[in-house]
Amino acid sequence: MTKFSMLALALGALTCGPITAHAADQAIPPKPAAATGKTTETKATETKASETTTKPGATKADAAPTSSAPIHKVSTETVDAYVKATFGKAPEEWQQRIVPDDTMKACNKFRNEVPTDVAEAIMQREIKKVAFPADGKLLGDWKAGAKIANNGRGGQFSDKADTVNGGNCYACHQMAPSEVSFGTLGPSLTHYGRDRNYTDAEIKQAYTKIYNSQAVVPCSNMPRFGTNGFLTEQQIKDVMAFLFDPESPVNK
Amino acid sequence: MRSIGLSVLFAFVLCTMAFRVHAEDASEREIERYRAMISDPMSNPGFLAVDRGEQLWAEKRGTKNVSLEGCDLGRGAGKLEGAFAQLPRYFKDADRVMDLEQRLLWCMQNIQGLDTKDVVARRFSGPGRVSDMEDLVAFIANKSSGMAIEPQLGHPKEQEMAAVGEELFHRRGGVMDFSCSTCHGAEGKRIRLQGLPYLAGPGKDAQLTMASWPTYRVSQSALRTFQHRIWDCYRQQRWPAPDYGSDGITALTSYLNKIASGGELIVPSIKR
Numbered sequence: 001m002t003k004f005s006m007l008a009l010a011l012g013a014l015t016c017g018p019i020t021a022h023a024a025d026q027a028i029p030p031k032p033a034a035a036t037g038k039t040t041e042t043k044a045t046e047t048k049a050s051e052t053t054t055k056p057g058a059t060k061a062d063a064a065p066t067s068s069a070p071i072h073k074v075s076t077e078t079v080d081a082y083v084k085a086t087f088g089k090a091p092e093e094w095q096q097r098i099v100p101d102d103t104m105k106a107c108n109k110f111r112n113e114v115p116t117d118v119a120e121a122i123m124q125r126e127i128k129k130v131a132f133p134a135d136g137k138l139l140g141d142w143k144a145g146a147k148i149a150n151n152g153r154g155g156q157f158s159d160k161a162d163t164v165n166g167g168n169c170y171a172c173h174q175m176a177p178s179e180v181s182f183g184t185l186g187p188s189l190t191h192y193g194r195d196r197n198y199t200d201a202e203i204k205q206a207y208t209k210i211y212n213s214q215a216v217v218p219c220s221n222m223p224r225f226g227t228n229g230f231l232t233e234q235q236i237k238d239v240m241a242f243l244f245d246p247e248s249p250v251n252k
Numbered sequence: 253m254r255s256i257g258l259s260v261l262f263a264f265v266l267c268t269m270a271f272r273v274h275a276e277d278a279s280e281r282e283i284e285r286y287r288a289m290i291s292d293p294m295s296n297p298g299f300l301a302v303d304r305g306e307q308l309w310a311e312k313r314g315t316k317n318v319s320l321e322g323c324d325l326g327r328g329a330g331k332l333e334g335a336f337a338q339l340p341r342y343f344k345d346a347d348r349v350m351d352l353e354q355r356l357l358w359c360m361q362n363i364q365g366l367d368t369k370d371v372v373a374r375r376f377s378g379p380g381r382v383s384d385m386e387d388l389v390a391f392i393a394n395k396s397s398g399m400a401i402e403p404q405l406g407h408p409k410e411q412e413m414a415a416v417g418e419e420l421f422h423r424r425g426g427v428m429d430f431s432c433s434t435c436h437g438a439e440g441k442r443i444r445l446q447g448l449p450y451l452a453g454p455g456k457d458a459q460l461t462m463a464s465w466p467t468y469r470v471s472q473s474a475l476r477t478f479q480h481r482i483w484d485c486y487r488q489q490r491w492p493a494p495d496y497g498s499d500g501i502t503a504l505t506s507y508l509n510k511i512a513s514g515g516e517l518i519v520p521s522i523k524r
Contacts, residue, residue, distance in 0.1 A: 073411075073415040073418075074412060074415045074416050074419060078412070078416060079416055079419045079420065079423070082416050082420065082499050082500045082503055083420070083423075083500060085495075085498055085499045085500065086494045086495055086498040086499060086500025086501065087491065087492045087493075087494060087495070087500070088495070089495050090492030090493060091492070094492035095492060097425065097426050097427055097490075097491070097492070098425035098426055098491055098492065099425070100423075100424065100425055104424050104425060104429060107424055107429075108422065108423050108424055108431075111422050111433070112433075112437075155426075155427050155428060155490040156487045156488065156490055157487055157491075157492060157493045158487055170444065171443050171444055172443065180279070180445075181444050181445050182444065183441070183442045183443040183444050183445075183446075184440075184441050184442045185434075185435065185438075185441050185442075185443060185448075221434050221437075223427070223428040223429055223430070224429060228427050228428070228429070229427070230427050230428065
C-alpha cells in the first residue's frame, strides 16, 4: 500500500511537494530520435532544430558531421544580458551559481555534443576535481543510501537553508526493482553491483561518476555531486553502498 | 481538498491492478486514464478565474480611473479575440517584445496609472491570496481558445527573443548543471512517473504543451500561468528565482511558441 500511496503522491504532488523532481542522465547520452508528430511537411533528418530554418517541423537530426558546430543566432553577450535581466535581482551567491565554468561553457557551446578534443579537455580538467576518501573506503551504509536516492530536497530557492540535500537518483534512474516510481532520463541501475561482480575497478569508476560525472562522460546530464558540493563524501559513500552492497535491494 | 481526493481515487485505481516492475505501458495507460478523468472542462475550476478576470478587465482602477479596455494586446485596443494566440509580440509603443503578463503590467501602469507593486506582489495566488494576473491571463487566454498558436517573428526584436530563448533552453548552470534541455531534450523520457515533453525542437509535444497554458493545477488548487511554470522549472533546475515578467521568461516563451506553432489552444486547461 505504501508503494501505491507514494505513486499517488508522486503523481499528485511531484512538482510542488517534497518529492521535487530533478534530472541526471544516461551514462552515454543518446542522440534523441527525430521528433515524431511533425507539424507540416518536413524532411526528416535535416538539420539541428537550432539552425535557422523557415520550415516548421524541421526535426533534430542524429549527429550529422556538421552538427557539433551549432549555429548561434545571437551572441553570448546578448544571452548574458538576458540572464542578467532575468536573474539579476537574486542574491549574489545565487547569481554566482549560474556563471558557467569552462566545462559548462563548452557543453553550452556545443549543446552537449562536444568534439573529441573538447571532450578530452573536459575529462582531464574534471578528473583533477575528484577527491577520493582519505580512509580508502568507498562504500558506506546502503540503508542510508536508499534514503538519499529517494530524497529530492535541497538546492532549490524554495528550500530552507538547513535542508539536507538528497541525491534524488530515482528521479532519473531505476534502482531497486521494488521501487516502481522511477524516471528514465538515465539508464536503469538495477543489479548494478551484481552485474559488475562488485569489482574494485567498477566501484572506483562509479564513485568517480557520482562525484564528478564530467570526468567520465563529458557533458553528461548528471550533476557533479561531489565537485559541486551537493552531496557530502559520506552521502556519496552511502549511495555507493546502495549500488554495490550485495545486501542492497538494488542487487536483489 | 480536491487534489487529495484525486490522489486517493488514483491510488484506488492503481491498487485494483496488478502492478509489475517494467509494467511501464500499464503505468503510462493509467496515468493517461487519470489525465482523462481530470480533463473535464465543465468541472475545471480555472473557469472561475476566467470569470474573475472578466470583471477585472472592465474594472476602473488607477489614478486615471479607467478600465483595461483601452489596452492594446496586439490586435487593437480592447480586442481580445485571438490576441493571446499571437503573444509574445513586438509593441511599438513600448518598443519591446512582451508576453501577455508584461503587457498587462505595462497597460496598468500607462493606461490606468496603476501602481503595480501590489499586483506583482500577488502575481501567484496562494491560500487567502487572489492573483489579478492569473485571473486576467485566464480570461484573456480563453478568448483564444480553439485558435492556433501563431508566433510573431517578423520583427527583428521578435526574432532575437526566440533565438535567445533557444539559447536559454540549452544553457546549463547552477549547482546541478541543469538546463531546460536536461529534462526536455529527448523524447519519451520520464522524471519519476511524470512524462516529459520533448521541447528541443518542433513537434506534437511542443504544441500540446504550449497549447495548454494557462492551466488549472489540481495539485496546487490554483490557475497557473506560464510565468509560474518557468519560475517553477528554474526552481527545480536549482537556479535562482527568475524575476517576474523579465525578458528571459518572455524569450523562452517566444522560443517555445515558435516550435509549437499551429498547436490548438485549449485554455484554461486542467492538469495534475
